[in-house]
Amino acid sequence: MVTNQIRFDDGAAYERYMGKWSRLAGETFLDWLAPQSGLRWLDVGCGNGAFTEMIVERCAPVSVQGIDPSEGQLAYARIRPALRVAQFHLGDAMAQPFSDDAFDAAVMPLVIFFVPEPAKGVAEMARVVCPGGSVAAYAWDMYGGGFPYAALQAEMREMGVEVPVPPSPGASRIDAMRDLWAGAGLDAVETREITVQRTFTDFDDYWTAILGGPSVGQQLAAMATEDIELLKARMRARLPADASGRITYSARANAVKGRVPN
Known part of the structure; x- marks a missing residue:
């Protein structure tokens, strides 16, 4: 069975796979944003709440x-103890169910390449x-090998296994992110790279x-079992x-931030 779709249905599996990576990059991202306290936040593509938890x-x-x-994913987010103060909505990043000017800060963590x-x-x-509010994102450098x-994925493709890619x-x-932010009319647009390392206790942990x-x-x-062993x-x-x-080993993300004009 081969599929070319990337599905996010299991919050616990995603936590093992990406939650730790998300927080590692998210720490540096939030340090860079240096937000004030007391803001109204929106987490776009919040998934299982890994980054939302960091905001709280x-x-x-x-x-x-x-x-x-x-x-x-939202079901997993709702059971995180720290996120009892948060509200979660099923919805589309391209058609958000919120009124104009409803937030002080919006973030899109590890999501922009999944938006069609x-x-x-x-x-x-x-x-x-x-x-005057902030719009920001960070995303793995898919083209630069930062995922x-x-x-x-490279080894799987070498073995003839079709590995799905996100739509965008x-x-x-980093240049595309800068252009997207400028194209949305945002001011004071800045970008940066974020490099992080994760350690697994052994190969079985990985x-x-x-x-x-x-x-x-x-x-x-x-x-097949023999192909898994080869991989x-x-x-x-x-x-x-x-x-x-x-x-x-390391991974690398690109980040962007801008301000809504006054």
């Missing part, structure tokens, strides 16, 4: 709302944020993390462990 814990918001197209028409998503964020599981991978290029991952899980489940061997060679068996 670090930014002292007066309110937080999240929007995502996956009810399974990124310019519409950015325009919607700009619409719902009040004058945390780029090596795994080019939107994560392998457990990828099982069920939305961009590879279905493909892995469909592979594991190839990945062990690409991700050498240290003397304690730990595996550490």
Whole structure:
């Protein structure tokens, strides 16, 4: 069975696969934004709430709302203890169910390449944020090899396995993000790169993390046992462990921020 769609239905599987990476990049992203406390936040493509939780814990918001197209992901977000103060909505980044000027800050964490028409998503964020408010995003550098599981996907493709790609991978290029923000009429547009490292306790820890991952899980489940063993061997060679068996490697994201004109 081969699928070319990336589905986000299992919040717990996504947490193992991407939640840690999201928080690692999100820490640097929030440091860069340096937001004031007491803001009204919108998390666009909030998924299972990994980044939403950081907003609540670090930014002292007066309110937080999240929007995502996956009810399974939202169900996971709603059970995070820190997110009892947040509100979550099933919805589309390109047609948000909020009134104009409803928020002080809108963020789109690790999402813009999944939006079929990124310019519409950015325009919607700009619409719902009040004058002087912040619109920002960060996304894995898909074209530059910054995706945390780029090596795994490359090995799978070498073995003839079709690995799905998001609908708008080019939107994560730093120049494309700058153009999208400028095209939405945002002021004071800035961009930066974010590089992070994650350590897995051993190869089994890494392998457990990828099982069920939305961009590879279905493909892995469909592979023959001998092909899985070959893939594991190839990945062990690409991700050498240290003397304690730990595996550490890097990922890179691009970030952008701008301000709604007064």
